[in-house]
Amino acid sequence: MSTVKLTVNGKAVSADVEDRTLLVHLLRDHLNLTGTHIGCDTSQCGACVVHIDGRAVKSCTVLVGQANGANVTTIEGIAKGDELHPMQAAFRDNHGLQCGYCTPGMIMSAIDIVHRHGGKLDEETVRHELEGNICRCTGYHNIVKSVLDAAGRMKVAQAAE
Amino acid sequence: MGVEGIGASVVRKEDRRFITGKGRYVDDIKLQGMTYAHFVRSPHAHAKVKSIDSSAAMKMPGVVGVLTGQQIVDDKVGNLICGWAITSKDGTPMKMGAWPAMAPDTVRFVGQAVAVVIAETKNQAKDAAEAVVVNYQELPAAADIRAAIKPGAPQLHPEAPGNVIYDWAIGDEAAVKDAFSKAANVVSLELTNNRLVPNAMEPRAAIAEYNEAEEHFTLYTTSQNPHVARLVLSAFYNIAQEHKLRVIAPDVGGGFGSKIYIYPEEMVALWASKKVRRPVKWTGDRTEAFLTDAHGRDHITKAEMAFDKDNRILGLRVKTHANLGAYMSLFSSSVPTYLYATLLSGQYNIPNIFAEVISVYTNTTPVDAYRGAGRPEASFLIERLMETAARQLKADPAELRRKNFITQFPHQTPVIMAYDIGDFGASLDAAMKAIDYAGFPARKAKAKSEGKLRGIGLSCYIEACGIAPSKAVGSLGAGVGLWESAEVRVNPVGTIEVLTGSHSHGQGHETTFAQLVSERLGVPISQVQIVHGDTDKVQFGMGTYGSRSLAVGGTAIVKAMEKVEAKGKKIAAHLLEASEGDIVIENGEFKVTGTDKSIALPMVALAAYTAHNLPDGMEPGLKETAFYDPTNFTFPAGAYICELEVDPGTGKTSFVNFVAADDFGRLINPMIVEGQVHGGLAQGIGQALLEGAVYDSSGQLVTASFMDYTMPRADDLPSFKLNHTTTLCPGNPLGVKGCGEAGAIGASAAVINAITDAIGNNKLEMPATPDRVWHAIHGNAT
Numbered sequence: 037m038s039t040v041k042l043t044v045n046g047k048a049v050s051a052d053v054e055d056r057t058l059l060v061h062l063l064r065d066h067l068n069l070t071g072t073h074i075g076c077d078t079s080q081c082g083a084c085v086v087h088i089d090g091r092a093v094k095s096c097t098v099l100v101g102q103a104n105g106a107n108v109t110t111i112e113g114i115a116k117g118d119e120l121h122p123m124q125a126a127f128r129d130n131h132g133l134q135c136g137y138c139t140p141g142m143i144m145s146a147i148d149i150v151h152r153h154g155g156k157l158d159e160e161t162v163r164h165e166l167e168g169n170i171c172r173c174t175g176y177h178n179i180v181k182s183v184l185d186a187a188g189r190m191k192v193a194q195a196a197e
Numbered sequence: 198m199g200v201e202g203i204g205a206s207v208v209r210k211e212d213r214r215f216i217t218g219k220g221r222y223v224d225d226i227k228l229q230g231m232t233y234a235h236f237v238r239s240p241h242a243h244a245k246v247k248s249i250d251s252s253a254a255m256k257m258p259g260v261v262g263v264l265t266g267q268q269i270v271d272d273k274v275g276n277l278i279c280g281w282a283i284t285s286k287d288g289t290p291m292k293m294g295a296w297p298a299m300a301p302d303t304v305r306f307v308g309q310a311v312a313v314v315i316a317e318t319k320n321q322a323k324d325a326a327e328a329v330v331v332n333y334q335e336l337p338a339a340a341d342i343r344a345a346i347k348p349g350a351p352q353l354h355p356e357a358p359g360n361v362i363y364d365w366a367i368g369d370e371a372a373v374k375d376a377f378s379k380a381a382n383v384v385s386l387e388l389t390n391n392r393l394v395p396n397a398m399e400p401r402a403a404i405a406e407y408n409e410a411e412e413h414f415t416l417y418t419t420s421q422n423p424h425v426a427r428l429v430l431s432a433f434y435n436i437a438q439e440h441k442l443r444v445i446a447p448d449v450g451g452g453f454g455s456k457i458y459i460y461p462e463e464m465v466a467l468w469a470s471k472k473v474r475r476p477v478k479w480t481g482d483r484t485e486a487f488l489t490d491a492h493g494r495d496h497i498t499k500a501e502m503a504f505d506k507d508n509r510i511l512g513l514r515v516k517t518h519a520n521l522g523a524y525m526s527l528f529s530s531s532v533p534t535y536l537y538a539t540l541l542s543g544q545y546n547i548p549n550i551f552a553e554v555i556s557v558y559t560n561t562t563p564v565d566a567y568r569g570a571g572r573p574e575a576s577f578l579i580e581r582l583m584e585t586a587a588r589q590l591k592a593d594p595a596e597l598r599r600k601n602f603i604t605q606f607p608h609q610t611p612v613i614m615a616y617d618i619g620d621f622g623a624s625l626d627a628a629m630k631a632i633d634y635a636g637f638p639a640r641k642a643k644a645k646s647e648g649k650l651r652g653i654g655l656s657c658y659i660e661a662c663g664i665a666p667s668k669a670v671g672s673l674g675a676g677v678g679l680w681e682s683a684e685v686r687v688n689p690v691g692t693i694e695v696l697t698g699s700h701s702h703g704q705g706h707e708t709t710f711a712q713l714v715s716e717r718l719g720v721p722i723s724q725v726q727i728v729h730g731d732t733d734k735v736q737f738g739m740g741t742y743g744s745r746s747l748a749v750g751g752t753a754i755v756k757a758m759e760k761v762e763a764k765g766k767k768i769a770a771h772l773l774e775a776s777e778g779d780i781v782i783e784n785g786e787f788k789v790t791g792t793d794k795s796i797a798l799p800m801v802a803l804a805a806y807t808a809h810n811l812p813d814g815m816e817p818g819l820k821e822t823a824f825y826d827p828t829n830f831t832f833p834a835g836a837y838i839c840e841l842e843v844d845p846g847t848g849k850t851s852f853v854n855f856v857a858a859d860d861f862g863r864l865i866n867p868m869i870v871e872g873q874v875h876g877g878l879a880q881g882i883g884q885a886l887l888e889g890a891v892y893d894s895s896g897q898l899v900t901a902s903f904m905d906y907t908m909p910r911a912d913d914l915p916s917f918k919l920n921h922t923t924t925l926c927p928g929n930p931l932g933v934k935g936c937g938e939a940g941a942i943g944a945s946a947a948v949i950n951a952i953t954d955a956i957g958n959n960k961l962e963m964p965a966t967p968d969r970v971w972h973a974i975h976g977n978a979t
Contacts, residue, residue, distance in 0.1 A: 056320070
């Protein structure tokens with residue numbers, strides 16, 4: 037057992053966990069942040085993507101010890117109160133989700149994609165970048181639309197800041 | 198309110214919880230004192246279980262109990278059943294082998310559970326499961342259809358000699374023989390419909406809680422049909438009586454058919470919760486999903502189609518072997534029979550059809566309905582045959598189809614179905630226009646000059662949805678009725694709850710059903726709550742599968758609203774001192790026609806609940822229930838056209854364009870409908886290009902993870918161009934047909950027709966991987 041200390045969604049947290057505990061289990065089982073999902077056991081599906089120090093990471097690939105001291109953001113931490121993150125709003129407005137299970141990971145990956153590519157996103161790049169996130173419902177058509185839409189919204193939001 | 202009613206693409210009411218991480222899936226739920234289950238599973242495809250030694254496991258930290266297959270048999274928990282009786286050609290009933298929830302003596306597929314460990318934590322349960330020692334005596338395995346039916350094959354079940362479950366037929370054999378004798382041309386085809394793994398993104402999960410004092414169970418489970426689960430668990434598996442079992446299916450992360458069935462793990466969790474007197478949670482991992490979720494498809498088929506000298510179809514002869522896996526899953530028997538062979542007429546006027554279906558046991562995961570269920574297999578066969586015929590007869594593929602389209606409705610096919618309405622020419626026209634079919638030869642020539650092989654492929658599908666009426670399916674062997682129920686509660690202040698027996702696991706019912714209410718009763722959708730997925734809240738209902746929720750479940754809501762309106766009119770007439778016959782309803786107002794007198798729905802509701810001033814003898818309250826049983830199946834149909842390029846150097850396929858023209862009848866929320874089509878197309882294209890469950894000859898599933906089984910990813914798929922044509926379904930008041938499965942039913946044939954057109958070789962199996970395509974181009978086909 038070890039004690040880990042990290043920041044999750046802006047709050048300092050600590051937990052006593054088995055050394056083999058994965059970050060995704062810390063989030064779900066110890067911190068009750070169940071928006072981060074588990075869809076596979078081989079780090080393929082991306083349902084568990086969170087941000088660690090601003091970068092999209094599959095939280096099933098991270099032992100909690102590796103996240104000690106890190107700044108973690110989950111799907112529960114991206115809206116500002118009642119105001120949705122532009123990526124969340126774009127997924128809703130473009131019907132970018134159906135069953136909702138892959139959605140948190142998709143949104144967290146997509147935010148990172150927009151951050152890394154800035155205004156230079158096109159459909160092909162979005163499709164290539166989403167390779168690590170599997171959705172079984174949407175055929176990705178509306179997810180791609182959502183990400184491109186959000187890229188525009190995020191640029192506008194950034195310009196306004 | 199029109200902006201939220203029928204035909205409006207309103208954004209989904211349910212989305213906010215999903216995009217903010219506030220969905221509530223089974224694995225998100227924790228109960229006080231909850232324990233965790235982990236199953237000990239067979240590593241062998243076929244073996245005798247000689248002994249199970251759990252003594253070491255019992256001493257491991259946190260272990261609460263280890264339970265075995267023998268104990269579940271001793272406790273008289275019923276075997277899993279198949280609920281659709283099929284009768285063989287010779288009049289004998291299907292041969293169902295026993296399927297205990299955990300194997301007491303024989304395992305018949307890799308992954309079959311033999312024991313379960315219950316512990317304080319998931320990790321402790323997993324660790325202890327490693328310490329359970331099972332002594333197996335391996336037996337020879339039959340890993341596919343051919344291995345199972347050859348002489349001397351290993352026998353799976355004593356009940357089924359030769360591993361044959363049934364040898365069934367439909368249609369008039371003599372008439373077909375006669376038709377073929379008059380044929381000018383006969384086109385034949387042999388093909389495999391590849392085995393698929395549904396892979397809903399949320400793995401199956403269950404939490405069972407037993408209340409000793411009440412002798413009552415609660416089961417949270419990933420189900421598409423919680424009432425059916427409760428019925429089967431109580432009536433057949435003897436775990437709890439129906440009134441002592443509450444089944445809750447909260448947010449469910451996709452189903453595609455795989456969550457219709459009641460699986461061993463859910464049964465064991467319930468049974469174990471009483472054994473250990475603690476809540477028991479089981480959450481499957483992805484490998485368990487690959488090994489134990491019912492798979493789909495897996496047919497081998499030989500078919501022949503006879504044409505006259507004018508290229509009109511005279512007859513169709515089909516022989517299919519279907520692999521049902523090691524045990525008969527809940528509706529498995531119906532999939533290759535009544536959901537497959539009854540659709541073999543496709544969109545065509547085929548006067549004579551004869552189809553034989555032989556379903557067999559193999560040492561593989563059970564096979565059951567997966568998105569489309571039988572109808573994709575039928576559509577793939579017919580559309581591959583039509584394309585093959587066009588090539589052989591040197592006819593244009595579109596014109597050959599058009600020449601044989603059914604144009605008069607209703608149309609009785611020779612295989613049970615009576616198509617009620619359609620306009621197949623209209624959807625084909627729309628698809629051809631959308632893809633610029635006429636311009637294809639020029640595009641093909643240009644691609645050729647650039648070293649690429651370009652092809653175009655058509656697929657004109659039809660499906661039967663709704664899976665009803667109950668009397669009809671009952672006469673064909675179904676063990677259940679396939680109606681749907683709804684309850685509409687107008688609350689005292691005018692907000693509305695709709696309780697539906699349908700279940701949403703991605704389909705957007707909370708929005709679409711609210712739109713029906715908004716249209717009819719004039720309330721904003723924000724004032725409507727759709728309640729589903731809890732047997733303690735909702736009256737008995739049949740659940741969601743077969744694209745039935747709107748056509749059957751939605752109509753039940755309409756029927757309940759009609760009753761609400763009728764009672765509301767009586768109350769309004771009384772309050773307005775008018776004749777009931779003079780009351781009309783507009784935008785939620787009950788108006789006296791020809792006057793300015795009116796009363797709003799909330800005031801009518803309030804009057805109904807205060808009951809201070811109701812017509813003499815009227816019961817208080819404004820709440821109505823309807824059970825709706827349709828008069829026929831619905832028949833969504835459409836045309837898909839795929840244009841693609843193949844790189845002859847690598848065998849890699851790239852999409853140029855994929856267009857769809859679907860006729861789903863009236864659309865309630867076009868945005869949601871299109872989302873359903875996108876997802877279905879992705880699964881159909883996945884089958885054609887990427888997906889395939891592969892067993893080795895010993896029965897090991899070698900594609901049991903996302904590393905090995907190719908799920909369609911974003912960069913494997915194109916954006917789709919969707920079109921709609923409309924003939925209103927005459928069988929229900931909404932005129933709707935259902936849209937959930939169309940894409941998966943129609944897409945795969947369009948893709949394979951396009952690739953084989955591109956490469957000039959008609960022999961190509963799915964999935965058409967670059968390796969297979971390359972060999973099909975250059976010879977040495979694998």
